[in-house]
Amino acid sequence: MPELPEVEVVRRGLDDWVVGRTVESVQVVDPRSVRRHLEGPTDFSATLTSTRITSAVRRGKFLWMILDGLETPSALVAHLGMSGQLLVEESSATDEKHLKVRLQLSPEAEKPAELRFIDQRIFGGMFLSPLVSTVDHLPGGVGSEIPVIPKAAAHIARDVLDPASTPETLFVALRKRTTQLKRAILDQQVISGVGNIYADEALWAAKLHGLRSTATIRRPDVVRLHTALVDVMDRALAAGGTSFDALYVNVNGASGYFDRSLNAYGREGKACQRCAEAELTSLIRRDPFMGRSSFSCPRCQRKPRP
DNA sequence: CTACGCGCCTGAACGC
DNA sequence: TGCGTTCAGGCGCGTA
Structure with a gap:
């Protein structure tokens, strides 16, 4: 996808x-x-x-x-x-x-x-x-002029790779919401371009649980999350950008990144690699989420108290 | 206004 | 073996 x-x-x-x-x-x-x-x-x-x-x-x-x-x-x-x-x-x-x-x-x-x-x-x-x-009144570009954008796309926020999207703009946008962290980063009006797969990957990299409340999220957490989002996108872009036939604008939406580098998504029951490197054993778990799935490490992504 | 859940689609993978 | 069910996913929109 x-x-x-x-x-x-x-x-x-x-x-x-x-x-x-x-x-x-x-x-x-x-x-x-x-x-x-x-x-x-x-x-x-x-x-x-x-x-x-x-x-x-x-x-x-x-x-x-x-x-x-x-x-x-x-x-x-x-x-x-x-x-x-x-x-x-x-x-x-x-x-x-x-x-x-x-x-x-x-x-x-x-x-x-x-x-x-x-x-x-x-x-x-x-x-x-x-x-x-x-x-552009949306998070990531407060007060800046967008000369031309299709009406149909004018409602979404700046995306992860946009220089105008920063940890601080993400922090402000998250704090304006009252919801769970993963729901928020999948919301295009908070930050755009994040799908289920990369949401799980970034949350894993930032050691954050998707059920954390946005109302109490702290700046250092958001800095880690934003850094992780940019990093996962950059790595996928580097992998995808080299694996396509020149004549194809795209091939099947597939990225070489998917096969080799996922740490959380789709890895239910497999060892968390970060924990393994610390000589600890922790298995990635899958939980139902919005009719789909979330993958996380129960040890390094602490679930918030209900 | 915000938050949430459904429906749109096809085909692979699965269960009886 | 064959047929029915489930699942995957982004996003617009209806509803509470």
């Missing part, structure tokens, strides 16, 4: 292969993938056709391409959801089983002709959204 580092790899791929080109035609193969375009698939295709893509931008897991040539300045927003892919391919390439949207791009030497959106589970999608100019 694509998390923030994978989406950043996709954004860089769009920079290399798509930016500067014009959309010559659009084929919506499955209208469900453009359901967030409220004017419908026909309008989506018609409006997007003949626009020129001038840049590729990301915030959290939202990705968008700024479009030139529309009366209302807008972006083509893409969210990969659980299983989305953006692939740059020659027109002759066989249609993928879950091909949802196909963009034919203006010809350019050495560059394939199509940008394809593929999505098995349809949690993701593409849509057009007008650019809004707004003061």
Whole structure:
């Protein structure tokens, strides 16, 4: 599943292969993938056709391409959801089983002709959204101007890799909430780009339990947590950024990081490596959380008293 | 207003 | 073996 580092790899791929080109035609193969375009698939295709893509931008897991040539300045927003892919391919390439949207791009030497959106589970999608100019009042950018951001992504906070996101802004945002720590860092309006996997990894690295209350969280805890979040994203980006075929903007959302470097997520019943290095034995446990799972070490992530 | 839980989807993995 | 059930996940939205 694509998390923030994978989406950043996709954004860089769009920079290399798509930016500067014009959309010559659009084929919506499955209208469900453009359901967030409220004017419908026909309008989506018609409006997007003949626009020129001038840049590729990301915030959290939202990705968008700024479009030139529309009366209302807008972006083509893409969210990969659980299983989305953006692939740059020659027109002759066989249609993928879950091909949802196909963009034919203006010809350019050495560059394939199509940008394809593929999505098995349809949690993701593409849509057009007008650019809004707004003061960023959200945590991470108090008072700073955001010149252009799609209306559909204007409500989310700065993400983990944004320089404007700091331990202090995270601390302020957390203290404004009355909830549990893991719920809060999964809330895009607190800090964006953190999914279930990296939430567990960062909490483990920071030795914090996800059930800790945000109301009583202390600065040193948040400094460790923010550092851990940045670190886990950086490491995944370093791993993911090198493991992709040049022609693919992304491959299956998979990151080499997942297989080798997870310390908590998915490791139920396995030894906590940090405890093992201290010659202690502690097994990672799994607990139900929001209808899903949380993984943690019962020894180095102390559960708060109820 | 905030906090919380559901529904959207498919297919792999599982149980009877 | 085959068929039904469960699970995974982000995010928008409805409800309390």
